[in-house]
Amino acid sequence: MRLLIVGGAGFIGRRLLERLAISGGREVLVTGRSPHPKVSLGAGVSYRQVMPEQTEIYADLVDWADEVVDFAYSSVPQTSFDDPVRDVLDNLPFNVALIKMASERSLRKFVFVSSGGTVYGHPLRLPIDETHPTNPISPYGITKLAVEKYGLMYWRSRGLKFVALRPGNPYGPGQIGGRGQGFIATAMRQALDGKPITIFGERGTVRDYIYVDDLAAGIVAALNSADAGSVLNIGSGVGIDNRQMLDIIDKMTTRDGITLEVLTAPDRGFDVSANVLDASKLRNLSGWEPKVTVESGLEKTWSWMKENRA
């Protein structure tokens, strides 16, 4: 089985490769915009630099592949708010072209990594299942949702075996933080640098944090077991607010002689107050479930952060 992972040399992609190496049986090609991947992708994994506008190369790669996992995205919620037109131009044309190409071939599966943290918008109920209305309050959430709609359209009209995954907030070793994404990584880095961490609102926001290896396992589960045309949350089902999270992190940093300084700022317009995902659909169809507790996941992340503080 030949698997093409588009934009797969990032934080999540690398852990997905480890997970795939364990399960075996797939020949893997990763593409990205860098000349070389910044970290080792593991034995037997090929890497190729392809720019988004090189659609003819992508056509050949999709021809080669039996399966595609699509991570390609070049914005995050916060930057998308500053320039929503840039967010459209950087993300939609490429993903639409890739999905259209895929619809003209016979793939076993096309998995798009969407965003469970942003496509739903303000929650009407918690935890949020996949039938919850989708009214994003960030441009990033809107374009992620639009890409899902293209995939589902080609599933309905041409039988593309499209699956959209909606992960919660991933965290774990390898995440850099900053740019308004990766609250845990950002908090730990600020602690190591002796700088304060800012939360927005008295207790900040409630999020569904999913350890990166659990997310990678969820992606593999979906790749193996999800029905074409399905949309699947991947989350822990547990909501943790920023204040609670910082209390846990502070215990770890204090052990190392570092006290976390926390600043409070007013709510930002583009944050949903709470996001907790109901992932029972994926659990029921594949047996997948998150295995790493938040304490254990944070310990691993803190250890990695200390070793990689440069």
Added chain:
Amino acid sequence: MRLLIVGGAGFIGRRLLERLAISGGREVLVTGRSPHPKVSLGAGVSYRQVMPEQTEIYADLVDWADEVVDFAYSSVPQTSFDDPVRDVLDNLPFNVALIKMASERSLRKFVFVSSGGTVYGHPLRLPIDETHPTNPISPYGITKLAVEKYGLMYWRSRGLKFVALRPGNPYGPGQIGGRGQGFIATAMRQALDGKPITIFGERGTVRDYIYVDDLAAGIVAALNSADAGSVLNIGSGVGIDNRQMLDIIDKMTTRDGITLEVLTAPDRGFDVSANVLDASKLRNLSGWEPKVTVESGLEKTWSWMKENRA
């Protein structure tokens, strides 16, 4: 009250201007991409050629305006299917930039003319109300839906007084037909040219046809009465399949000595089989209702077609 109508010199825009002239009280400026509007826009209406990329001019115009009606769209469902990336590039950046601009000013209302015929996709129930899931099966429907999401996002985050209207299939005098849109106009023109009309599937598709003056009245009703953040269907609530429609048209053409020739082709992947809209939300809030029966509307359309066959 100053009203900016973006892309307002088209088929629906012109009838909207007539309706606005009757109700009075608004100073109207229409923009479009043509150097001059192709038809008279009526007394007291200004026209200005502005290209979509001239965002600084649009910034000035939005500064000038108290209200905006946004018709700007340069694709139709059928062409969008041939080139979904072009559909993204031609429609999203401009509409997103316009809505963002509007969100930075204090407008009384921003009305976006979306598409009740395409945003819902295959119906789960008929008639379709505004809470029906939105899973478009054309790229055109996806980008229309995305523009709605931007407007609603800026309503939630910045208080933009955004309203999305979802009309059914408009028809009436002034519609040209062809390009896969305007079934009635296309059928009448084919009849006048002695050419056959093709329907897809044995009875074709079921559509909610709304006479253009009723649609224009609905837009004015929404402009005057709709709450910010609302999404409103505008339709007749009556479903008519292609075969039924051609039977009615054939009675008119036969009176003029023309027999309509009908060809049947297989279903197309990008048509929904049926689309009938429940417009009770707009009716209840504004008292608006469609006034023109399909027979009467078709007579007016046929008369106009005969007079304007060149």
